[in-house]
Amino acid sequence: MNRAHFLDTAHADEAAYLATVERLALQESPSHDKAACDALADDLASLLTDDGWQVTRHARSTVGDILEARITADSPAAAGGPLSRVREPSGPSTLLLTHLDTVWPLGTLAQMPVRRDGDILYGPGTVDMKAGIACAIHAVRLAANTGTQLAGPVTLLVTSDEEVGSRESRTIIEELAQQHDRVLVLEPAREDGAMKIGRKGTGMYKVTFTGKSAHAGNNPSDGASALRELAHFLLYVEDLADDVAGTTVNLTKAKGGFATNVIAEEATAEIDVRILRAAEVRRVDEAVKAYQPRDKRVTFTVAGGLNRPPLESTEANVRLHHAADEALSSLGMKLDGAVVGGGSDGNFTSALGVATLDGLGSVGGAAHARHEHIRIRESLDRVALLATLLTAP
Numbered sequence: 001m002n003r004a005h006f007l008d009t010a011h012a013d014e015a016a017y018l019a020t021v022e023r024l025a026l027q028e029s030p031s032h033d034k035a036a037c038d039a040l041a042d043d044l045a046s047l048l049t050d051d052g053w054q055v056t057r058h059a060r061s062t063v064g065d066i067l068e069a070r071i072t073a074d075s076p077a078a079a080g081g082p083l084s085r086v087r088e089p090s091g092p093s094t095l096l097l098t099h100l101d102t103v104w105p106l107g108t109l110a111q112m113p114v115r116r117d118g119d120i121l122y123g124p125g126t127v128d129m130k131a132g133i134a135c136a137i138h139a140v141r142l143a144a145n146t147g148t149q150l151a152g153p154v155t156l157l158v159t160s161d162e163e164v165g166s167r168e169s170r171t172i173i174e175e176l177a178q179q180h181d182r183v184l185v186l187e188p189a190r191e192d193g194a195m196k197i198g199r200k201g202t203g204m205y206k207v208t209f210t211g212k213s214a215h216a217g218n219n220p221s222d223g224a225s226a227l228r229e230l231a232h233f234l235l236y237v238e239d240l241a242d243d244v245a246g247t248t249v250n251l252t253k254a255k256g257g258f259a260t261n262v263i264a265e266e267a268t269a270e271i272d273v274r275i276l277r278a279a280e281v282r283r284v285d286e287a288v289k290a291y292q293p294r295d296k297r298v299t300f301t302v303a304g305g306l307n308r309p310p311l312e313s314t315e316a317n318v319r320l321h322h323a324a325d326e327a328l329s330s331l332g333m334k335l336d337g338a339v340v341g342g343g344s345d346g347n348f349t350s351a352l353g354v355a356t357l358d359g360l361g362s363v364g365g366a367a368h369a370r371h372e373h374i375r376i377r378e379s380l381d382r383v384a385l386l387a388t389l390l391t392a393p
Contacts, residue, residue: 003330003391006384009142014380017138018121020047021362021374024100024130025114025123029064031101031164037064040100044133044158045069051137053156063168064101064160068176071140071154091152092181094390096136097173097345098129098361099162103368112370120364122373131374132186132361133158139386148391155180159345165204165307166345177349177356182320184389185346186361190338193378196359197321198339199347200246201281201310203273205288207233209256211298213265223263224297227256230267232294237271240287246276247284248341273306274341278351281306308347316355324357327388333381360386 010017027040045055045067053069060066102125104112114123121131136156143150157176159169166173177183189195209230214223234251241249249271256267271288275281285305293300311317321337328335338359350356362382364374 003148003388004332006142006146006387007331007381009146010138010380010384010387011377013138013142013383014376017134017380017383018116018376020134020137021121021126021131022114022123023047024133025126026109028104028106028109029100029102029125029160030105031063031103031161033106034060034062034064036106037101037160041065041067041158041160044100047137048156051141058172060160060168066160066169066172067156067158068172069156069158071150091393093153093179094155095176095180095183095349096154096156097183097185097349098133098136098157099159099345100130100133101160101163102128102130103163119376120373121376122371124372127188127362127364127372127374128367129187129361131364131379132188135361135379135383135386136186138383139390142383142387143391148387150390151392152181154390162345166348169345170348173345173348174352177352177354180354182355183346183349183357184360184386185344185356185358186386187344187346187358188361188367189359189363189382190340191365192336193363194336194338194359195321195324195357196340196344197317197337197357198276198313199311199343199358200248200274200276200341201278201306201347202308202343203275203284203304203306205271205273205302205304207269207271207288208301209233209267209293209298210301211263211265211295214263216261216263220263223265224295225263226267226298227264229293229295229298229300230254230256230269233269233291236291237288240284242280245280247280248272248274249284275306275310276339278310278312281309308343309351311344311347311350311356311358314350314353316353317350317357320355320357323392324360324385324389327385327392330388330392331381331384333385
């Protein structure tokens, strides 16, 4: 089949694609609710098995279980399942990276229902990233239903804690990435549709200042103010930002003291760090940890560090981006590549040297906001693009 027809085929499948997105979005799955995430994993495992994926479930004790689904030559496809026609060739292997958890708490659907308005589908978790999971499912269906051979083995990984740092899934993400030739991350595109060819690394620190309390009116000099030290620290730490290097450092959350007329004996703060180049990691980390309070009676402790390394431009990543451009060209499309501030699980895989391209999921906007949505036609374009990447020789 001429892959230029993939676009028409993807759009003809609009109703089925939206049914999958809505099926997933109507099942709330906040990161911190294991039971809810596991319930969605149950349904998703059933959906994938019915299609003919071979599903392995990796149990987790504190977050939702992780699904690993593979297309193999001996996958036990259900009778009539679309993947019963797929044969596994020996070309480049692909890991499709997704997550099922969202930032939205249980009960959000009551105030923020899944609804369609023209070309827009609104709902919690739609763009980030249940529509991305749907893109993976329907791209492989598209290949199977058109009799187009996959270029190589495909694995779909669905994690459950991406929104909270991927601490329980990072090991399996990295293990699987090293078993594949390339990683396609189905996080949403930038709002203008651009693919994501770079991401900043992310770091999180929590600092604590412990001083000495005293009466604020009678003997304030007997106290050692933790809040005063926090104020000095705020200016110090935010001055570590470097616009040229693309490094941002922001003190985003703070609290201290317990009464208006008492010198604060404790203050805490949290710091968000975004780093575009790996060389900046050591500089910022050492500077944060080296801070010395001006009042020697105040102690300073720091916890945390870099959570995700930056997704940088590597030779492997550039080659994969060029492959995506060629796939787009075969579809009569063109998309920009963008570097963005937020991190994803693709940061981990790129840091290992595995070719990684991000932002290949749905197209929409307002992730983590009340008007979160996907744009349907552009998201169907992404299904065609992904199918082309998975089948191109």
